[in-house]
Amino acid sequence: MIQFMRPLRRLRIHLPRTLRLRRYKLILVLIFVLFFFYRDQFMKHMEDNDRQADLPGWEREKPLKISYYLDQKKDTALIEPQGFCKSKTFLIIAVCSSLDHFAQRQIIRETWGNTKEFNYEAFEKLHYHLKGKYLPIMPSRVRLYAEYLSGFGKSLTAKVQILFIVGRARTESQRECEKLSLEANQYNDILQENFADSYNNLTLKTVMALKYISQRCSSTSAFILKCDDDSFINVPNLLHFLLGGTIPLYTDTVDYHFQNTYKVMSPWNRFNASGVVMYGHKFCNMEVDVDVKSPWYVPQYMFEGFKYPVYLSGTGYLLSIDVVQRLYEEALTTSLVHLEDVFVTGICAEKAGIQRHHHPLFNYVHGKPLCIFKGTISLHPMPGNTMSEAWAFVSNYNIKCPPPDKHFIKKQVTKKAHC
Ligand SMILES: *[C@@H]1O[C@H](CO)[C@@H](O)[C@H](O)[C@H]1NC(C)=O
Numbered sequence: 001m002i003q004f005m006r007p008l009r010r011l012r013i014h015l016p017r018t019l020r021l022r023r024y025k026l027i028l029v030l031i032f033v034l035f036f037f038y039r040d041q042f043m044k045h046m047e048d049n050d051r052q053a054d055l056p057g058w059e060r061e062k063p064l065k066i067s068y069y070l071d072q073k074k075d076t077a078l079i080e081p082q083g084f085c086k087s088k089t090f091l092i093i094a095v096c097s098s099l100d101h102f103a104q105r106q107i108i109r110e111t112w113g114n115t116k117e118f119n120y121e122a123f124e125k126l127h128y129h130l131k132g133k134y135l136p137i138m139p140s141r142v143r144l145y146a147e148y149l150s151g152f153g154k155s156l157t158a159k160v161q162i163l164f165i166v167g168r169a170r171t172e173s174q175r176e177c178e179k180l181s182l183e184a185n186q187y188n189d190i191l192q193e194n195f196a197d198s199y200n201n202l203t204l205k206t207v208m209a210l211k212y213i214s215q216r217c218s219s220t221s222a223f224i225l226k227c228d229d230d231s232f233i234n235v236p237n238l239l240h241f242l243l244g245g246t247i248p249l250y251t252d253t254v255d256y257h258f259q260n261t262y263k264v265m266s267p268w269n270r271f272n273a274s275g276v277v278m279y280g281h282k283f284c285n286m287e288v289d290v291d292v293k294s295p296w297y298v299p300q301y302m303f304e305g306f307k308y309p310v311y312l313s314g315t316g317y318l319l320s321i322d323v324v325q326r327l328y329e330e331a332l333t334t335s336l337v338h339l340e341d342v343f344v345t346g347i348c349a350e351k352a353g354i355q356r357h358h359h360p361l362f363n364y365v366h367g368k369p370l371c372i373f374k375g376t377i378s379l380h381p382m383p384g385n386t387m388s389e390a391w392a393f394v395s396n397y398n399i400k401c402p403p404p405d406k407h408f409i410k411k412q413v414t415k416k417a418h419c
């Protein structure tokens, strides 16, 4: 009897409590709803307060004019490759590197950057088991770029040149200087410009590269791919894309695609432009990072707004040579933002009125399966051993990556058309 009463009594005390709890919940929900409606104002208020801190290296008194750091009229290169762009070059791969990244550059030279071993003719071998499941290159484009190409059919070769861009040591280090000049002599692929090499100077690095390339190569090259020294570039896939072909679809690359891009047999997904080209992984509506500790933090005195214009990920974007000149000129009159991709492909391109295009196979992240490397164009980030592993996999033509099976249906591609 007593045992039976106890739970009942407890129950009676509990009832009003749960009611009270419900009221609290209601208030909580109300606060949440209010926050939801006013969150934009709320966030803006937070940002107003937060973006006052100085950015190390770009303190508020430092001039933000590019021309303060870059002499337009002079050749400022401390080291440059001999004969660069003297002959016709279809594609220049401009790799932003750090002065002391000797090992990273060497890995690129030994892996995907070894263009002599891995030029267009590798494409068919790479995807040989899927012949007929993708669109081949277009004869009209091969004719258009004939001066940059040699050979025919399977032995078609495009002239590709890699250029590593570095700055100057912040503290005079004799050893590093000597090491760099030895490296430059040996490989003839280093551009060293006269500015302090640091992460927060990546914008200067890229603009220096734009200057150099537009002055040397505007009548001798067709395309530029800008990437970092921890990016992986599948050069044969890139060349195939540039010449109007499509890259075969693999089970492991389906997730990279959008509902309008996975149809690799559709002529709509062919690349067919010769000028005003900006392709890469497009970011839209990106908000300015307010976290002072983040490498992407941008103070208000450097960028006023809350959102960046549409821009392409700096880990790999493609430009036609005419665009290089226009972006360089625009940069000279644009106030600097230290995030290279936001500045060049966002702010400068927007000012110049150049449209930026998204391509699903230019990506800034990669998953585990190595087949992803066979079926995409650019990926990131790649620490040294990952780079070698991915390269060994891609260059082993005996490995067949599976395409989606016959039960593959459109619904499996969940991503809608990009912004
Ligand atoms: C960038 O380079 C310029 C020119 O060498 C130098 O004055 C400046 O301090 C550097 N900034 C950073 C953040 O390293």
Ligand SMILES: *[C@@H]1O[C@H](CO)[C@@H](O)[C@H](O)[C@H]1NC(C)=O
Binding pocket: 267, 270, 272
């Ligand atoms: C590619 O562009 C050229 C001219 O710009 C045009 O004549 C041709 O029809 C286009 N081809 C395709 C497949 O869209």
